[in-house]
Amino acid sequence: MFFIDPHIHMVSRTTADYELLALSGVVAVSEPAFWAGFDRSPAGFVDYFRQLTEFEPARAAQFGIDHYCWICLNPKEAEDLGKAREVLAEISRFLDQPNVLGIGEIGLNKNTANEAKVFQQHVQMAIDAAHRQAAGASPAMPHALILIHTPHLQDKLKGTRLILEMLKDFGPAIDPGRVLIDHVEEHTIKLVKDAGYWAGMTIYPISKATPQRAVDMMEMYGPERLCVNAAADWGVSDPLNTHRTMHEARRRGHPLPVLLDVFYNNPARFFGQNPRFKPKPMQVAML
Numbered sequence: 166m167f168f169i170d171p172h173i174h175m176v177s178r179t180t181a182d183y184e185l186l187a188l189s190g191v192v193a194v195s196e197p198a199f200w201a202g203f204d205r206s207p208a209g210f211v212d213y214f215r216q217l218t219e220f221e222p223a224r225a226a227q228f229g230i231d232h233y234c235w236i237c238l239n240p241k242e243a244e245d246l247g248k249a250r251e252v253l254a255e256i257s258r259f260l261d262q263p264n265v266l267g268i269g270e271i272g273l274n275k276n277t278a279n280e281a282k283v284f285q286q287h288v289q290m291a292i293d294a295a296h297r298q299a300a301g302a303s304p305a306m307p308h309a310l311i312l313i314h315t316p317h318l319q320d321k322l323k324g325t326r327l328i329l330e331m332l333k334d335f336g337p338a339i340d341p342g343r344v345l346i347d348h349v350e351e352h353t354i355k356l357v358k359d360a361g362y363w364a365g366m367t368i369y370p371i372s373k374a375t376p377q378r379a380v381d382m383m384e385m386y387g388p389e390r391l392c393v394n395a396a397a398d399w400g401v402s403d404p405l406n407t408h409r410t411m412h413e414a415r416r417r418g419h420p421l422p423v424l425l426d427v428f429y430n431n432p433a434r435f436f437g438q439n440p441r442f443k444p445k446p447m448q449v450a451m452l
Contacts, residue, residue, distance in 0.1 A: 166424065169193045169432040169444060170407055171365060172270070172312070172347055172394035175221055175232065176213075182397070182404050187228035189408055193444050195436060196221065196234045197270035197312050200241040202399060207251035210238065214255070218262040231443055233436065235269035235312050236260060243274070243283035253286060260294055260309065266439045267291065269312025270347060273324040276316060285331055287311075292338050310439055311344045312365075315353065317372055325353040329360055345392065345435055348373055354382050358390060363435050367396045368406035376410040380417060388427045392435065422449045 168191045175183070175196050186194070196217060205213065217234040225232035236259045238252040259265060271287040273280045291309040316324035328346065332339050346357045347365035350373070357364045366382060367373040374382070379393060393411075397404040411428050425447060436442040 166190050166411065166421075167192050167429050167447070168407060168411075169195070169429055169436075170394055170404070171195045171345070171392040171432045171436070172197060172367065172396050173404060174199055174396065174398035175225065176216055177399035178397060178404060180224065180227075183225055183228045183230060186404055187230055189405060191230060193231040193233065193432075193436075193442075194225065195266065195312075195432070196232065197314075198235055198237045198239055199270060199314075199398065200239050204242050204245075207248055207255065210252045211255055214259045218259055218264060222264045231264075233264050233266050233442060235267055236265055237268050237271045237287055238283060239270065240272045240274040240280050240284065240314055243280045244277060246279055246282070249279075249283045249286070253283075253290065256290065257294070263441060266436055266442060267310030267312065268294075269310075269345075270314040271311065272314035272328060272347075273316050273320070274314075276320050276324045276327055281327065281331060284328070285334075288332065288335060288339065292335070307340055307343055307438075308338065309343075310436070313344065313346045315346060315348045318350070321348070321350060322352050325349075325356055329356060329362075332362075343438055347394070348396075349382075350374060351378070351382060354386055358386055363390045363392065363431075365392045365394055366410075367394055368410050369396050370401055370403065370406075376406065376413040379410050380414045380419075383414065383427065384417075388423055388431070390431070390435075391427060392431050393427060425449055 222232040268291045294309040295306040341361035345363040348367045349364045366379045395406040430446040433446045
């Protein structure tokens with residue numbers, strides 16, 4: 166069984182974790198830009214973006230893992246509009262790096278007006294990136310892929326609704342099929358999937374879903390447009406939680422083609438909308 170982890174913060178993990186992932190069948194990881202545990206300066210973000218686009222791909226390659234990333238100012242640091250303006254001015258030059266899939270993880274943290282403003286600026290940047298790449302081509306190219314963070318539990322439902330409303334305000338410029346809304350839980354997954362977006366379930370020991378709850382949601386709402394990730398970072402987390410979720414689904418009798426879809430093919434389909442992403446969907450051949 167092969168895996169793609171759609172959301173994991175490898176800058177905060179050891180080289181031994183790369184080896185563990187490789188030995189466990191992981192062929193590719195997707196690393197969104199996120200909070201470092203402290204608020205950074207704009208110059209600090211430039212260094213961080215270089216780490217995501219230069220150092221981490223080389224570290225992953227030692228173990229045969231493709232490393233992809235996303236670039237943004239994370240919502241936890243979006244309250245300072247002056248900093249946001251400086252960081253966003255640096256982002257466009259990193260979007261052309263060969264391992265960058267799009268803009269993310271953007272979103273909301275405490276659902277403030279400033280966070281919402283910076284979120285909208287990021288979405289517009291994803292739209293503008295496509296226009297820049299198209300250079301007048303016809304038909305117009307779709308917007309860059311977008312990966313979205315939804316707030317923690319106490320703010321999640323309100324924040325998810327606000328995010329969906331803001332995306333709707335962009336009208337036909339936004340294609341729900343090119344947007345993955347992450348950290349869904351039982352009270353938000355239906356909102357996201359009914360609106361046509363991809364949904365990400367995060368298996369995080371304390372603040373998000375468990376393997377059992379994630380498989381419950383998969384059974385209730387279906388495996389289509391659904392991804393599972395560990396979001397392992399510098400907190401209490403485990404890079405094998407994606408695998409534990411697969412084993413829970415297998416224990417309940419879900420067949421191999423479904424497991425392959427959820428844990429490998431679905432990420433490959435979503436990320437594969439960017440031609441930089443190399444892994445392709447696979448099929449199970451019954452001999």
